[in-house]
Amino acid sequence: MSSRALLTEKIAFFCLLLCTLIIVIPVILITAVIVKNGIAGLSWEFLTQSPRLGMRAGGIFPAIVGTVYLVLGTMLFALPVGILAAVYLTEYAKDNWLTRVIDIAIVNLAGVPSVVYGLFGLGLFVVFLKFGASIIAGSLTLAIMSLPVIITASREALNTVPQSFREVSLALGATRWQTIRHVVLPNSISGIVTGTILALSRAAGETAPILFTVAAFYLPRLPQSLFDQCMALPYHLYVLSTQVPNIKPHIQYGTALVLVLMIMIMNIVAIVIRSHFRKKKLW
Amino acid sequence: MKTGKLDIHNVSIAYGEKKALQGITFEIQDKEILAVIGPANSGKTSLLRTLNRLNENKSGFKISGSIHLDGVDIYKDIAVSSLRKRIGMIFALPNPLPLSIYDNIAYGPRMHGKRKKSDLDQIVEKTLKSAFLWDEVKDRLNLQALKLSGGQQQRLCIARTLAVEPEVILYDEPCSGLDPISTAKVEEAMVELKSVYTQILVTNNTKQAARVSDRTAFFLTGELIEIDVTEKIFTVPNDPRTEGYVSGRFG
Amino acid sequence: MNFLKHRWNDIVEYVMEKVIFLAGIISIAFVVLIFIFLLKEGLSLFKTYSPFSFLFGLSWYPISHPPKFGVVPLFLGSIVVTLGAILIAVPLGVGAAIYIAEVAPRWLREILKGLVEFLAAIPSIVLGFIGLVTLVPIVKEVFGLPTGLTALSGAIMLAFMAMPTIVSIMEDALTAVPESYRAGAVALGATKWQMIWRVLLPAASSGILAAIMLGIGRVIGETMAVMMITGNAARIPTSITQPVRTMTATIAAEMGEAVQGSEHYFALFGIGILLFCITFLINFTASFFIKRKR
Known part of the structure; x- marks a missing residue:
């Protein structure tokens, strides 16, 4: 190897490192800024009280509760349909044109912008089905946005179960559903759960889909029913950072920190579940 | 018409364009061990998977002709799960489910509605004894089945199949991954089971066929060349191709 | 008893197969629905506003x-x-x-x-x-x-x-x-x-x-x-x-x-x-x- 080639390599690798640092250093800085300024805003009152004085004081309790409701609602709808659809596609569907169309649709649905899901939710749930802007409309919108991700992750998990497990169960006279229920699902549940939690954590941080389907600008009381509007952390942060002049930064950063923490906790839970099951896995 | 346990009449199968079996007709007698031998791609495994209908989920699977179990058409007049309960199968590679030894054996009976602990205990003990595994595992029935040795796993699979009380057992090259000692134990179990079950053994090992079977069928490229008493197949076969195969000249 | 058990298994099997198929259909239905709802609302514009001015209008x-x-x-x-x-x-x-x-x-x-x-x-x-x-x-x-x-x-x-x-x-x-x-x-x-x-x-x-x-x-x-x-x-x-x-x-x-x-x-x-x-x-x-x- 000529020394010139080695020098070129050195320069090239340095440039690659530079690219990486340009991406990674801002991530670290952003985290540091949110944590440092956010912690100043965090307090028991901040977490448990409603906003006051035009949101310039008080806490973000209704927004936290609203986001929790929305995530639960999303899960309630998207989880069963998503898993069953994945089971259908991996265990039942024959390899024909319909299956291929569904395949293409799911892959592409995952790439449709979240604001378009918002429009869809507005058109179908809020206006056509007359739910109005409500928790149910928002949850359903987020659920439909999460479905493709949940289906894709669940299919991957189902596909990791060896074919021989299915054959053995069938050969022992178990029916197809018994095989799925007692062999396939127990051996893929960790992957399904992990994928679902990650999809839900994404839904928790989305703003555009809830903008016209559920989010309330300011609603200090907690929602009373599924057909009430509610506040939500991402939208609240949007409001705080663009619509409320002269607000103290620590309220904004505090809100951002709570949202990021919530999502990180969900991510960590997913990672822990995954590694826990990986350790136990024998095949 | 004289009928055996299983009557296979003019059966042809194909996966899409690819033909796997062509016009097979023979019968399998009650409580015999029938060995099915032949080189790779001769249709031996396809035959087994046709007998318990494990083939039918493959894309493009087509079948013509008929197969009767005790006079009942298995593709028309019987639910697939009850058919598979009556015709059990042992696979080429031991494939215990990722459960304990006990739960592996109890899996089948549970699926068929047996839940009582005392019943299951009894089944586990009885089948493990029949498969010559009881003495090795009786103190650790809660052990993960995947932690057993390959030979033990395969005998566990036999016990698991016995637990659903089949009438016919299909073996798909059951010893291909096993050492000679484990192989001997599996063969011992097969001979012991003869009094109760009809057994069909697909094997690449002609010596194994000679050792354990009553009759032997020789398959070549999807066709049944010859079926006869094992001794005759291995000494004075009718067809020169059979002779070529059993004497090791090809395959 | 055993007969009943088998009937029960058959029923569960039948129902689950249908439910699972339904879930598969629902997921495809939403793709179609999303597009239908966007079209239904979006195309209403063209009853009163020309598609040409929408697509090529400069303001x-x-x-x-x-x-x-x-x-x-x-x-x-x-x-x-x-x-x-x-x-x-x-x-x-x-x-x-x-x-x-x-x-x-x-x-x-x-x-x-x-x-x-x-x-x-x-x-x-x-x-x-x-x-x-x-x-x-x-x-x-x-x-x-x-x-x-x-x-x-x-x-x-x-x-x-x-x-x-x-x-x-x-x-x-x-x-x-x-x-x-x-x-x-x-x-x-x-x-x-x-x-x-x-x-x-x-x-x-x-x-x-x-x-x-x-x-x-x-x-x-x-x-x-x-x-x-x-x-x-x-x-x-x-x-x-x-x-x-x-x-x-x-x-x-x-x-x-x-x-x-x-x-x-x-x-x-x-x-x-x-x-x-x-x-x-x-x-x-x-x-x-x-x-x-x-």
């Missing part, structure tokens, strides 16, 4: 008299911001992916991957907020502009948000290159960099294209961060240091005020149709590249 004045719903400025706004973001994100993202997959030592690789995944998990509203308070003043200062709320700020922000997509797909593409390719090149006496440049990158070219396409898909659909930092002026952009408004931001910003069933409301759905089609096309192309890679 978007939804509340003037008469209102104008020309989508061109918004479309160009999206294009400018997207192009800017991709020009920044692709070289950096590809470089970083090569570094992470091929150059970095194992311990560093895990840390870097973790950080990129972390970036992917941060909600866009949070990044938008941070961009608003940090990036926007910097852009204003550095370029001496009257406002930092410009297409450029948006492009930088979006480049950052597209990074995780580009890096992870690119990384997959690189790891998919068979080990024998690498061994072959190194055995011929090439340096590692020559191997990467002459062997890996050409072998992974479909992956790079897929990464670019999906990066574009990610960027063009981004809403909140863009709305917060691009300045939201629905004009045809002439320079990257001007405020612009994207299609997504227009929907998000104006839907709240648009009266249900009004022309304005329908026009926003019209933009939705456009976005849906554009992203569908982009993803379709990307999955084509991904398939070719295999």
